[in-house]
Amino acid sequence: MAERVPIIQKILSANDQIAAENRARLDSRGIVAINLMSSPGAGKTELLLATIKAMHDRCPIGVIEGDVASRVDADKIAAAGVPVVQINTGGGCHLDAAMVRQALEALPLEEIDLIFIENVGNLICPVEFDLGQHYNVGLLSVPEGHDKPYKYPALFHSADAIIASKLDLLPYLDFDLDAFQELIRGLNPQAPILPLSAHTGAGLEAWLQWLEEKWMRERHATSR
């Protein structure tokens, strides 16, 4: 059997170059791209559905769905009337820039202002691969426990905003929101912490405001 001899350094450089090309392509069209990262089942797709419902009429959205297998998330997004591309990594634990480049080819970019890239559910691998996004958003669902930033520091350190999701379950858990916020402040003093429930809508307004601010900044920066 032939041996595979990947050269890690070069793979990363190639990824960064494609990511830069993706970002330039999005910039030239004034599109803002957001890379959503979390554990499996932390509520990324539910948050996207609530965001689409609240914003899509004034800020056209497109979605890139990353999963090891299946198209269940893409089907949910498509049902909400938004252009979506599903990437299946076939075992890979993260998206990379080349996958996103392919997905951008398939999206109607001329109709889109805001692209969400829903990364593979994983708190470890996705953070190392630039995709060409403008912002990283890290999501932790409260059933996962407030100690998770101790155990997965890189993702929370690199995020531009941090969401504590499934807030409606808080009364049934011993999740300590103050301890979580303190832990995040130690790892990442800049990022806003946004506790919310996509299910009840609680806290959603602050998230939408954060998005709107990023989107308006891009509209001012580009002459469309």
Added chain:
Amino acid sequence: MAERVPIIQKILSANDQIAAENRARLDSRGIVAINLMSSPGAGKTELLLATIKAMHDRCPIGVIEGDVASRVDADKIAAAGVPVVQINTGGGCHLDAAMVRQALEALPLEEIDLIFIENVGNLICPVEFDLGQHYNVGLLSVPEGHDKPYKYPALFHSADAIIASKLDLLPYLDFDLDAFQELIRGLNPQAPILPLSAHTGAGLEAWLQWLEEKWMRERHATSR
């Protein structure tokens, strides 16, 4: 900068060989080893604490804790009076057999009948690396959603038992236990499905029986 040139095929073979050595070492002492795999925050440590409380007096337990960073889980296990070793992978998304070999060196094997290896919280990477365990147990917490086996089939396919954890949260979720069981049956017809709550103790008895059966089988097989 020197380029790293790992040769994937050889790394895997070396891992398998060390895993076989770990297993032989455990077998020679009649110790059963169980590899616990799940998403971050699915309740592996809580389940171990409940299992220790129920079984440790008649079946001495040891624990190997795998995490990217921190020793919070090992501290909880040590407080329960059980020998424990913490492995920090420093960014790696799974344990490997060499890490477990090192941990076995540090555990008082002569005092242990049952070893739990709590793998890094990740539904993708751990499944590809044999550690020398006798059984794989896959855990899905009900807040993650019943569709997860669609998206992460390999872990559920490879498990010898599948736990649906945090069952006490079921009334507050739209988790469909029947749909989950049907999905698992399609992927893995043999593995028992064990819904339980380590918090309330509901369903714990079936899990303890499953463990007891594996432990008794090993005691009959070896002359200690």
